[in-house]
Amino acid sequence: xxxxxxxxxxxxxxxxxxxxxxxxxxxxxxxxxxxxxxxxxxxxxxxxxxxxxxxxxxxxxxxxxxxxxxxxxxxxxxxxxxxxxxxxxxxxxxxxxxxxxxxxxxxxxxxxxxxxxxxxxxxxxxxxxxxxxxxxxxxxxxxxxxxxxxxxxxxxxxxxxxxxxxxxxxxxxxxxxxxxxxxxxxxxxxxxxxxxxxxxxxxxxxxxxxxxxxxxxxxxxxxxxxxxxxxxxxxxxxxxxxxxxxxxxxxxxxxxxxxxxxxxxxxxxxxxxxxxxxxxxxxxxxxxxxxxxxxxxxxxxxxxxxxxxxxxxxxxxxxxxxxxxxxxxxxxxxxxxxxxxxxxxxxxxxxxxxxxxxxxxxxxxxxxxxxxxxxxxxxxxxxxxxxxxxxxxxxxxxxxxx
Numbered sequence: 001x002x003x004x005x006x007x008x009x010x011x012x013x014x015x016x017x018x019x020x021x022x023x024x025x026x027x028x029x030x031x032x033x034x035x036x037x038x039x040x041x042x043x044x045x046x047x048x049x050x051x052x053x054x055x056x057x058x059x060x061x062x063x064x065x066x067x068x069x070x071x072x073x074x075x076x077x078x079x080x081x082x083x084x085x086x087x088x089x090x091x092x093x094x095x096x097x098x099x100x101x102x103x104x105x106x107x108x109x110x111x112x113x114x115x116x117x118x119x120x121x122x123x124x125x126x127x128x129x130x131x132x133x134x135x136x137x138x139x140x141x142x143x144x145x146x147x148x149x150x151x152x153x154x155x156x157x158x159x160x161x162x163x164x165x166x167x168x169x170x171x172x173x174x175x176x177x178x179x180x181x182x183x184x185x186x187x188x189x190x191x192x193x194x195x196x197x198x199x200x201x202x203x204x205x206x207x208x209x210x211x212x213x214x215x216x217x218x219x220x221x222x223x224x225x226x227x228x229x230x231x232x233x234x235x236x237x238x239x240x241x242x243x244x245x246x247x248x249x250x251x252x253x254x255x256x257x258x259x260x261x262x263x264x265x266x267x268x269x270x271x272x273x274x275x276x277x278x279x280x281x282x283x284x285x286x287x288x289x290x291x292x293x294x295x296x297x298x299x300x301x302x303x304x305x306x307x308x309x310x311x312x313x314x315x316x317x318x319x320x321x322x323x324x325x326x327x328x329x330x331x332x333x334x335x336x337x338x339x340x341x342x343x344x345x346x347x348x349x350x351x352x353x354x355x356x357x358x359x360x361x362x363x364x365x366x367x368x369x370x371x372x373x374x375x376x377x378x379x380x381x382x383x384x385x386x387x388x389x390x391x392x393x394x395x396x397x398x399x400x401x402x
Contacts, residue, residue: 103179110131181342
């Protein structure tokens with residue numbers, strides 16, 4: 001493995017010296033000429049290449065006091081772009097915090113064996129939907145079991161498809177309420193603070209739900225099997241039986257101590273893409289070097305880096321963050337509010353209505369980035385159309401109004 005000197009750590013709003021967009025601009029066209037891509041993969045590449053460049057237009061923020069001009073080009077808003085997630089993530093967290101119940105919570109991760117990887121790549125939408133339903137179904141089934149809790153849990157689930165070196169590894173992160181609304185709706189039933197369900201029980205039930213759903217999809221002819229011998233019913237049965245004999249990895253992370261940690265922590269997962277620009281180290285004759293974990297780095301050829309990045313572009317319109325149980329959309333104004341009353345009491349204080357903040361005010365509150373104040377003199381920044389300015393910097397400003 002070729003080792004590069006690590007890039008200096010950016011501070012504040014400073015841009016990374018290397019971005020995924022730079023790699024796409026340098027090698028993306030050659031890759032597109034030699035590889036068959038899905039429409040959503042082509043769209044993601046084009047969006048990332050043009051993000052915050054003159055191609056998308058923009059504006060200039062000018063200081064009324066000292067005249068400092070700060071150009072900012074528009075964002076592509078593609079959900080796979082490493083530059084377009086900060087404000088979206090912050091706003092999502094703000095919205096979700098209004099639904100957090102005042103109780104402890106758990107974090108569980110549901111993974112599948114690597115033998116499912118090829119099938120998942122050929123049946124992305126079907127397999128991803130199946131992982132969501134099996135992970136949430138496992139938790140809700142055990143929660144309703146009177147021998148365990150006898151209550152309806154609240155679950156938020158987020159799909160990730162990558163490892164730290166960008167290999168394909170679909171898994172679902174779940175945040176689970178530390179208890180639930182009793183099945184008869186009469187009280188809140190709290191779980192133990194350090195323990196929800198046995199890991200082996202979670203793993204076995206999850207495995208059974210996934211494989212049963214795969215068998216039904218196979219019987220209905222819904223699986224794209226790519227000419228493999230799995231099209232044969234007996235061969236598929238043997239493959240499925242081998243997976244039943246494996247231990248599937250479901251693991252629980254440290255429980256959250258209180259509600260204020262829950263969605264701020266989950267926010268790290270909701271809008272994350274396969275790799276952030278800050279993990280990139282170098283693009284040179286050796287290839288693309290980036291950080292993985294535990295201080296390690298890996299170097300890939302540009303083509304292999306692009307191939308791995310595109311593995312994680314989701315199908316068009318696919319919803320990667322989903323809510324179940326008490327947090328399902330059908331329950332947030334009914335059962336969730338009943339659960340909240342049991343936890344907080346009937347006379348809980350309610351916040352007075354507040355004026356809707358501007359996006360700049362939200363950005364400042366949620367990320368500490370102030371776009372309205374001049375970084376040089378502290379004066380007020382005024383926005384002007386970019387067309388009236390002669391400025392065309394090679395590296396655009398960090399954020400815009402998207």
